[in-house]
Amino acid sequence: MREIKGGYIDGRWTESAASGRIDVTNPATGQVIGRAPLGCKDDVAFAVAAASNAFAxxxxxxxxxxxxxxRRARDGIAARGEEMATLITEQMGTPIGFSKAAQIGLPLRNFDVTLAAMEDIAGEEVSLGRSRIVRDPVGVVAAITPWNFPLHQIVAKVVPALLAGCTVVLKPSELTPFDAAVFAEILHDAGVPAGVFNLIFGGADTGAALVEHRDVDMVSFTGSTRAGRSIAAVAGGKLKKVSLxxxxxxxxxxxDDVDFDKVVPAVLGxxxxxxxQTCAALTRLIVPARHKERVEQLAAQFIEAWQPGDPSQPDTPMGPLASSTQQARVKRKVAVAQIEGARIVAGGGELPESLSDGAYMAPVVLSDVHPDMEIAREEVFGPVLCILTHEGDEDAARMxxxxxxxxxxxxxxxxxxxxVAVARRMRTGxxxxxxxxxxxEAPFGGxxxxxxxxxxxxxxxxxxFNLKAITRP
Known part of the structure; x- marks a missing residue:
């Protein structure tokens, strides 16, 4: 049983001012595997003060x-990659093979790309008219990260912020605190000075206190649109910079010119x-109307490759959902889709008894989906693919x-x-x-x-960065 008693603040581990604890559950077994602090405003105040003092x-x-x-921190993640991959699998259920390849591989690659980009930026001098353009670090950054790619999202926020000269207070998801704790240890060992990086734990209340704190200059958040709107409203009232x-x-x-036999297995993946459970998952499959039945048949044929199983096994393609709450939410959305007229054409069957204790769900492909259905309009965040039909390139882009x-x-x-011509018509990031x-290396966002x-x-x-112009006479 892992136990985190407090946050990493001002260069040391300190016990949380909150007495409450949050249970961390392995979604494959339903068993509690550890606890983390509930967090409170006092933890937030301590961490933000440390970040403010260290900023200059x-x-x-x-x-x-x-x-x-x-760069030393990057090497620290590489050295502890196996440990962190196992922690991520235990916390949110992603298969261990995917954890090693993507949950660890992506952050390492992101480190490399970001370090190289910072070297390029550091060597630049920009002048416009009579002014020299200077990049100033924003200040104290609140980084609030999700559970689906926990380490990857931490790296995507914390590393560029620190390289830019900002100081950071990180609040990871309460579902995945343990890899964040290891990340803090790695930064400490890499020589990050006290107060430059701070880690606090907790749920939505702790996150809200962090966003509201007057000495936080910027909020970088990844999560639901509903939560993002709330953060933007609070930050807007205080004119904080946000990245959402x-x-x-x-x-x-x-x-209509693709080889459907080759393409359909790939689009399932x-x-x-x-x-x-990926924000960028391609969940609306828009196919030529005259090929719909062929796509349905191929989906039924190839969905077997995505049957869930024990995430600790290296050959498992898909694990459980991250929690029983998430499992119930996704199943409800599939049920509503069927009530509205959608039809299951692949997957959705009963799972083995051996998986009954976990938050598992068989993948589902729905057809006869219309654009006005809830399942076609709302994010599901589960293994559910919707088939819609188009009548040509323009119609596909419109849909x-x-x-x-x-x-x-x-x-x-x-x-x-x-x-490319169709891609140019699509309003997306x-x-x-x-x-x-x-x-x-390319920008990602919505x-x-x-x-x-x-x-x-x-x-x-x-x-x-904030841009500053230094202007000569």
């Missing part, structure tokens, strides 16, 4: 020294990876844009230029062509109700 010296530190410290990476209901468009979200998207075509993998700001690489670092 950290911002003044030469960029090369900040880079060197963070929120929900999605992203469209995956198949044009674009939806079902990480049990569908993709018929959403309040705009985080990601996909287009498949045998003609890449045709795919990114579009992947023909199953392309995530590019961590439009519409999917958020504000960008993460990764140069664009991710730029979020943590």
């Amino acid at each position: 010296d950290w911002a003044a530190l030469p960029v090369a020294e900040r880079i060197a410290i963070l 990476e929120l929900g999605g209901k992203s469209a995956n468009i198949l044009l 674009q939806c079902f990876v990480n049990a569908g 993709a844009n018929d959403s309040e979200y705009g985080l990601s998207g996909g287009v498949w075509s045998a003609d890449e230029e045709r795919a 990114q579009v992947v062509l023909n199953g392309a993998m995530l590019d961590l 439009v519409k109700q999917s958020g504000l700001g960008r993460e990764y690489g140069r664009h991710g670092i730029e979020e943590f």
